[in-house]
Amino acid sequence: MLAYVIRRVLQSIFVLLMVGLVAFSMFRFVGDPVENLLGQERTQADIERVRDQLGLNDPFAVQYVKFLGNALQGNLGVSYRQGRPVSEIIAERAPATLELAGVSALFAVLFGVGLGVFTAIRRDGFMANFIMTTSLIGVSLPTFLIGILLIYIFAVELGWLPSFGRGETVKIGWWSTGFLTESGLKAIILPAITLGLYQMTLIMRLVRSEMLEVLRTDYIKFARARGLSTRAINFGHALKNTLVPVITVTGLQIGSIIAFAIITETVFQWPGVGLLFINAIQFVDIPVMAAYLMLISVMFVLINLIVDLLYFVIDPRLSADASTRGH
Amino acid sequence: MEAVSNFLASDLFYRFRKSPVAVIAFIVTALLVLSALFAPWIAPQNPFDPGSLNLMNGFSQPGVPNQFTGETFMLGTDDQGRDVFSTILYGLRISLFVGFSAVMFAMVLGSVLGLIAGYTGGRTDTIIMRIADIQLTFPAILVALLIFGIAKGITPPSYRNEVAIWVLILAIGLSDWVQFARVVRGATLVERNKEYVQAAKLIGRKPMAIMLKHILPNTLGPVLVIATISLALAIIAEATLSFLGVGAPPTQPSLGTLIRIGQGFLFSGEYWILLYPAVTLLALALSVNLLGDWLRDALNPKLK
Amino acid sequence: MSKRSKILGLLLTTAMVAGTSVFASAETLRWARAGDSLTLDPHSQNEGPTHALSQQIYEPLISPDMEAKPIPALATEWMVKEGNANVWVFKLREGVKFHGGEDFTAEDVVFSFNRAKMESSDMKELLVTIKEVRAVDDYTVEMETEGPNPILPNNLTNLFIMDKGWAEANDVTKPAEFDDGEETYAVRNANGTGAFMLESREPDTKTVLKANPDYWGKGQFPLEVTEIIYTPIQNAATRVAALLSGEVDLIQDVPVQDLDRVAGADGLKVGNAPQNRTIFFGINSGDADLENDNVEGKNPFADVRVRKAMNMAIDRDAIKQVVMRGQSAPTGVIMPPFVNGWTSELDAYPKADIEAAKALMMEAGYGDGFEVTMHCPNDRYINDEAICQAAVGMMGKIGITANLVAQTKANHFPLISGKKTDFYLLGWGVPTFDSEYVFNFLVHSTTDDRGSWNGSRFSNPEVDAMIQSLGSEVDLEKRNETIAKIWQVVQDEQIYLPIHNQVLNWGMKSNIDFPVQPEDQPHFKFMKFN
Helix, strand or coil, X not given: CHHHHHHHHHHHHHHHHHHHHHHHHHHHHHCCHHHHHCCCCCCHHHHHHHHHHCCCCCCHHHHHHHHHHHHHCCCCCECCCCCCEHHHHHHHHXXXXXXXXXXXXXXXXXXXXXXXXXXXXXXXXHHHHHHHHHHHHHHCCCHHHXXXXXXXXXXXXXXXXXXXXXXXXXXXXCEEECCCCHHHHXXXXXXXXXXXXHHHHXXXXXXXXXXXXXXXXXXXXXXXXXXXXXXXXXXXXXXHHHHHHHHHHHHHHHHHHHHHHHHHHHHHCCCCHHHHHHHHHHHCCHHHHHHHHHHHHHHHHHHHHHXXXXXXXXXXXXXXXXXXHCC | CHHHHHHHHCHHHHHHHCCHHHHHHHHHHHHHHHHHHCHHHHCCCCCCCHHHCCHHHCCXXXXXXXXXXXXXXXXXXXXXXXXXXXXXXXXXXXXXXXXXXXXXXXXXHHHHHHHHHHHHCHHHHHHHHHHHHHHHHCCHHHHHHHHHHHHHHHCCHHHHHHHHHHHHHHHHHHXXXXXXXXXXXXHHHHHHXXXXXXXXXXXXXXXXXXXHHHHHHHHHHHHHHHHHHHHHHHHHHHHHHHHCCCCCCCCCCCHHHXXXXXXXXXXCCCHHHHHHHHHHHHHHHHHHHHHHHHHHXXXXXXXX | CCHHXXXXXXXXXXXXXXXXXXXXXXXXXXXXXXXXXXXXXXXXXXXXXXXXXXXXXXXXXXXXXXXXXXEECCEEEEEECCCCCCEEEEEECCCCECCCCCXXXXXXXXXXXXXXXXXXXXXXXXHCCEEEEEEEECCEEEEEECCCCCCHHHHHCCCECXXXXXXXXXXXXXXXXXXXXXXXXXXXXXCCCCCEEEEEEECCCEEEEEECCCCCCXXXXXXXXXEEEEEECCCHHHHHHHHHCCCCCEECCCCHXXXXXXXXXXXXXXXXEEEEEEEEEEECCCCCCCCCECCCCCCXXXXXXXXXXXXXXXXXXXXXXHHCCCCEEECCCCCCCCCECCCHHHHXXXXXXXXXXXXXXXXXXXCCCEEEEEEEECCCCCXXXXXXXXXXXXXXXXXXXXXXXXXXXXXXXXHHHCCCCXXXXXXXXXXXXXXXXXXXXXXXXXXXXXXCCCCCCXXXXXXXXXXXXXXXXXXXXXXXXXXXXXXXXXXXXXXXXXXXXXXXXXXXXXXXXXXXXXCCXXXXXXXXXX
């Protein structure tokens, strides 16, 4: 068991190092940061001096090792664009993205499970079919267009909700939250729907099909035979059985939510890490790009690791499998 | 002939006929695919030939003669004087081509790797699944951005237009193979311990033969479902990449590029530049998704 | 009047004005544009949005007004020293205080100029000719240049003055180096003499400025804005939506297609002004062979007939009419009308004439045309990608197949400075309002300190010598003659294909009385409300 955990952790570290290397090799191709750093009046000599200062003339492997060395000491470097430590910028921006991702996930789970149960119970009903079909519209248009359409309808035409930003935020320690002001709560609605729509559809469909399967099992038939009410069967037994896959999928989708936050944040000028990353790409702000990719990787690898270890704990057959792997 | 009559008599086809949603979705998909295939013969104009365009035709309203040139366009023209109807047909070609090729690429790569990982197990399995982890670590858009960046770095500037489409295919395909690999690997893990595979092994069949003949067919159902849904996703992903500035080139726009260009005209009243490409994309993605949905239910024996 | 009573008088008027302004209503202005300022450090970045924010907080000696004309700011007058053409004398404004309460004196000017000349400063190129800056007394500064520099004041309108004591106390006596490894205090804190004081700043999110109650300009400027909330909004559609829905009061960078919608909306209007920026195509005429074409062994662009034909093929009126929706000024020369050296003859452009252009191509031996790659930015100028697309069509009509590669500015500009593109789009502004600036960067052969943006590879020693002579020519008439001569060569050789001068559009609430500034730089102390 311990040996497996250690091996798995070592593998994860290797994965992280690979991700970093790939990410670093990419930066050369995103563009040249020097052009953005110097004004129109720069000379050829300026370009050379700054390239040298930034270490851009080193082979990218050398740049990578330098970055790793600094990162291990908790130093993610200084943003070219803002002239501030990257770790500070990310800490400042993370609450916005995490709150948006949290609300989106909540929206996706609540509506996803609710509508999923409904469409499963009324499998052939008109409403159920209608919901199933229209929910697909949400995933058949690109996110950016949905965001812009929502802005057009709810901000410009109706004037109900703000079109950009987070509204007023309140600081609690270093965390800035938009949950405590009216404008903050209003501001999160459109971006959260835009971002959560895809996951909502996914969860709804998953719940529906899991429910349909569970409802056919002997176990439910037996419950019915025992004379339990339909309500108790649907919610007490069937739904409970669908929750495990739903939780797993939701967990795995968190990464995807954070990634797609890049688009949503750009459309709504939401001041989170996704917008930070897009700005970094446009400006070729290598320290910010590197830190963002590393953070995302660490997060994904952690999720993966936890899921794997959980399976290991839950399913004893896998552990037998694992112990024979070495042979 | 026999295959056709077999198919017509099959359970699957019966269930298809009984589902009006599936039939409509199929007809819409087929129509769109056909009009994309025959675009050069249907389209009144070749929007990919810039020399033949007249800029003064720009922003013509649908069905209204242009105030400078007097020409009339059924669905109007865009900011470059391109006929929107023709551009949609040609754009559909690009979108479908990118979507199909990306999914094929992901499917073949993912299935093969999943099969090998599941069947061989041990170190090979570990390596493949760790690579899959790396892949999952980078969300699809990031993978695509990365590949786009690298391709741009290694191709000489003059060839970038020619390679742009292939880079898109590679980028979207590479970000999508893990799903196939996981499903096939999972199915293989289940199948490989079944008696029939064990028996095949005992009578000395080669691993490759066992994998291809016995295990692969059993994974086809779920793979087909994923492929269908991936197709819709790939077409949308191309549109999203276009928003981030790494989609098909503006001189040879895909549906996604058209929408990206069109969204700039949402407030200005030239709704047709956005509306018609968006509706086309919606129709395509929706009907492919509905087909995938139907297929999933139809192939799931537990739901009969 | 003694100096003391002068200050006293100034204080009195200040007190009186301050007394009346208590009754003026508080006006908050919510301002948005596409990009944020990169840093508050006034010498770290020579870039538009950065200067635009700094102009509210810091002040230069000579400030551009809303027509981009230089007006006295921290300097009240300036002149070339009698008897020494190499020295400029600046008389400083008295009684000015920094936001932190420190007095403004000559010492601060000397400090700020030396800071701006340091290696890590992005403003140093503008001060290259300055040898020494010295304080004569508390309110007089002399600047000695390498040779006579008649246009030096033009270079100083974005050169902001910091307080020496504040900079020393906060350890920001030099602009941040890229390899410093940490944030310097001046990046997010500011202490200027401007009409507005920094209240709070979250980079890329929100910056709040409050009116400076002790501003020296009380009574001279409207100063009706009491608070500025500045939020960058990157996505064009979102930015317009924010204005339409009343969430912001003023946006810069209104997309040309949305002008009618904004102008037609209740309570909104659009202002415009010609911008100090020309958009043009560069073509590599200097190399013996091109890398990005299909003609083997020679360079089709080297033939002036081909360049002339391309110039004739461009339908500038159509680009204005359709791509720019009327919001551009087509031109035949790569400088805007504000610039010294501009004439209406140079500005005149040929009507598109495909037949004549084809004939020229035939004459040059390219009757069957050729293929070449065109490079274009897609996030830098107004409708840059669409302009290139239109040009591709126009080139197609005379047989030149241009393969368009449109990419972000971070990818595009290195191609020009690295001399890796043969056909590209570029925009150029002239902050000094003098032709010499254009020649130095775009016409002079590429050397260590000149020609860094000359992607045309045009190189002519005689022209180079003429350009170099401009820097120290004191006889303005003679200097202007040389400028005219150089332009003649640029036009005859058709080194560049000019397209148009950009027009700036700002969308704002109808009750705002505010002209559009040609440098795209709002100075909110001039803003009035009706």
